[in-house]
Amino acid sequence: MPRLYLATPVVDDPQALIASLPGLLAAADVAAVLVRLKMADQRSMISRVKALAGPIQNAGAALLLDGQVLDGHVELVARSGADLTGVAALEDALANLKPDRIAGVGGLATRHDSMTAGELGADYVLFGEPDAKGQRPSMEAIAERLQWWAELFEPPCVGFASSREEACEFAAAGADFVLVGDFVWADPRGAAPALADAEQAIRQGYAAASGQSKEQVKAGRELRWE
Numbered sequence: 001m002p003r004l005y006l007a008t009p010v011v012d013d014p015q016a017l018i019a020s021l022p023g024l025l026a027a028a029d030v031a032a033v034l035v036r037l038k039m040a041d042q043r044s045m046i047s048r049v050k051a052l053a054g055p056i057q058n059a060g061a062a063l064l065l066d067g068q069v070l071d072g073h074v075e076l077v078a079r080s081g082a083d084l085t086g087v088a089a090l091e092d093a094l095a096n097l098k099p100d101r102i103a104g105v106g107g108l109a110t111r112h113d114s115m116t117a118g119e120l121g122a123d124y125v126l127f128g129e130p131d132a133k134g135q136r137p138s139m140e141a142i143a144e145r146l147q148w149w150a151e152l153f154e155p156p157c158v159g160f161a162s163s164r165e166e167a168c169e170f171a172a173a174g175a176d177f178v179l180v181g182d183f184v185w186a187d188p189r190g191a192a193p194a195l196a197d198a199e200q201a202i203r204q205g206y207a208a209a210s211g212q213s214k215e216q217v218k219a220g221r222e223l224r225w226e
Contacts, residue, residue: 001206002171003031004199005158006061007181012038014051020191021052025059027192028199031177032062032102034083037069042076045069049079064102067093077101083126087116094121104158107131111148118155125149126179128160128170139166143173150174164201171205178202 006024011017025033033056037045049065056063067084070077070093077093081102084090090105097103098121106126108114114125127149128142136142142159149157151174158177159170167178180198187194 002175002178002202004028004195004202005032005034005177005179006030006184006195007034007179008036008052009181009185010036010038011048011052012040014048018051018055021055022059024192024195025056025061028195030059030061030195032064032081034064034066034179034181035080036066039069042073045073046075046079049076053079062102064104081123087113087120090117090120090122106158106160111145114145114149115153118153122155124156124158124177126158126160128166129179130160136160136162139169142166143169146170146173146175150176161198164198167198168201168205168208171202172209173205174209 008017035049035052037048049063053063062081064081064083065076067082067089070082077096081104082093082097084093084103084105085107087105087108090103094103102123103121104124104126105117105122106129108117108125108127117125127145128136130136137145146157146159156176157174158179159166159173159175160179161167161170163183167180170178178198180195184191184194184198
């Protein structure tokens, strides 16, 4: 079943997030946390990463940083994995990240870019995140790209979900991980029930797809008997 990948709000003062993370990460099966840092001097950003690393890693989740904050900050690269934007950024960062750190990549506008990222050694490819203008493909287009990748390639694929509905749809399409963030933090019930709800949506999507696959196999067998 696909697992959750949680993106934090943009972190300036990490104390409130540190207090909530243990309960939040206990509320659902979170494979990794993407820490989005407010730009600052390198020492301040390292301090924030170190403060957040404990509760994240103690919960058994991997810590990754938004690749936009890594430019020129070698110490940050050395302390975490990274979610990068585009093939060029992946090429630039691989020497510092591999083999000990995770290097994921989004911003893949074409199938060719996606395949290039896989060939370069990306640990995952991400589909569906907003671009610099806040624009993103339709849910159907993202699901199609996830299904294409999952059927043909070995590296994991991640679907960026902006709602519970998308989390369900991307799990059904074959995503290995579903990245959730803003809609979880904005939920009036609180982040923990919203995250648990997103996990339930993933379960539902995966179960529906698994049931469909079984029916397809059964239908294929019946056709062979005819």
